[in-house]
Amino acid sequence: MDFRSYFCLPKSLTLAIYPQIGRMQQVPQKPSAAFVGASWLALLIGMATFLIGIWNATMTLSEKGFYATLLCYGLFSAVSLQKTVRDQLEGLFVTGIYFGLCWFSVGLSLLMLLIGLWNANLFLSEKGFFGLAFILSLFAAVAVQKNIRDTRLFDMQQPGYSPERKGKTE
Numbered sequence: 001m002d003f004r005s006y007f008c009l010p011k012s013l014t015l016a017i018y019p020q021i022g023r024m025q026q027v028p029q030k031p032s033a034a035f036v037g038a039s040w041l042a043l044l045i046g047m048a049t050f051l052i053g054i055w056n057a058t059m060t061l062s063e064k065g066f067y068a069t070l071l072c073y074g075l076f077s078a079v080s081l082q083k084t085v086r087d088q089l090e091g092l093f094v095t096g097i098y099f100g101l102c103w104f105s106v107g108l109s110l111l112m113l114l115i116g117l118w119n120a121n122l123f124l125s126e127k128g129f130f131g132l133a134f135i136l137s138l139f140a141a142v143a144v145q146k147n148i149r150d151t152r153l154f155d156m157q158q159p160g161y162s163p164e165r166k167g168k169t170e
Contacts, residue, residue, distance in 0.1 A: 028150060028153035028154045028156075028157055029150065029154065030150065030151055030154040030155075031146075031147045031150050031151060035143075035147065036147045036151075039140055039143035039144045039146075039147055040140075040144055042136060042139070042140035042143070043137060043140035043141055043143075043144050045136070045140075046133050046134075046135075046136035046137030046138075046139075046140050047071065047075075047133075047137050049129075049133040049136075050067075050071055050130065050133035050134055050137060051068065051071070053126070053129055053130055053133060054067050054068055057122065057126065059120065059121070059122075063116075063120070066116060067113075067116065067130070070109060070112055070113055070116070070134075071134065071137060073105070073109050074106070074109035074110070074113070074134060074137070074138055075137060075138065075141045076105075077102065077105030077106045077108075077109050078106055078109075078138040078139075078141050078142050079141050079142065079145045080102050080105065081102040081103060081105070081106050081142075082142040082145055082146060083145065083149075084098065084099050084102045086146070086149065106138075109138075113130070113131065113134055114131075117130055117131060
C-alpha cells in the first residue's frame with residue numbers, strides 16, 4: 001500500500017498506523033525550471049507592481065518611504081519564517097524566541113500594511129492593489145527561497161559535489 005495515499009492524515013496518526021514512514025529518508029527533489037521561473041517572475045511582478053504603485057501614488061514622500069520599508073521588512077520576515085519552519089521540519093534546533101519573533105514579524109508587517117492602507121487617502125481599488133501586490137511578493141519570496149534551498153540540497157546529494165567547485169566550469 002502506498003503511504004502517499006494517507007498523506008492527508010495527521011502525522012501522529014499516520015505514524016501510528018505506518019511507523020515505517022517516520023524512518024523513511026526524504027530524498028531532496030530539484031524544483032522544476034518552470035516552478036523556479038514562475039516563482040522569480042511572481043516575485044519580480046509583485047515587487048515591481050508595489051513599487052510602481054508607490055511611485056505613482058499621490059502621497060507624501062514619508063508615506064512612500066513607509067510602504068517601501070514595509071515591503072522590505074515583510075519580505076525579510078516571510079523568508080526568515082519559511083527558513084525557520086523548514087529548519088524545524090528537518091530537525092535543526094531553532095530557539096522558541098526566534099521562531100516567535102519570525103511569526104511576530106510577519107504578523108506585524110501585515111498589520112502595519114493594513115493600518116497604513118486603512119488610514120491612507122487612497123481609493124479602495126488602490127488599497128486593494130497595494131494589498132494584493134504585497135501578499136504576492138511575500139508568497140513569491142517564500143517560494144523563491146524554498147527553490148534555492150531545495151536546489152542546493154539536491155546539488156549537495158550529487159556525487160562529486162564540492163562547495164569550492166560550485167559555479168566553476170571544468
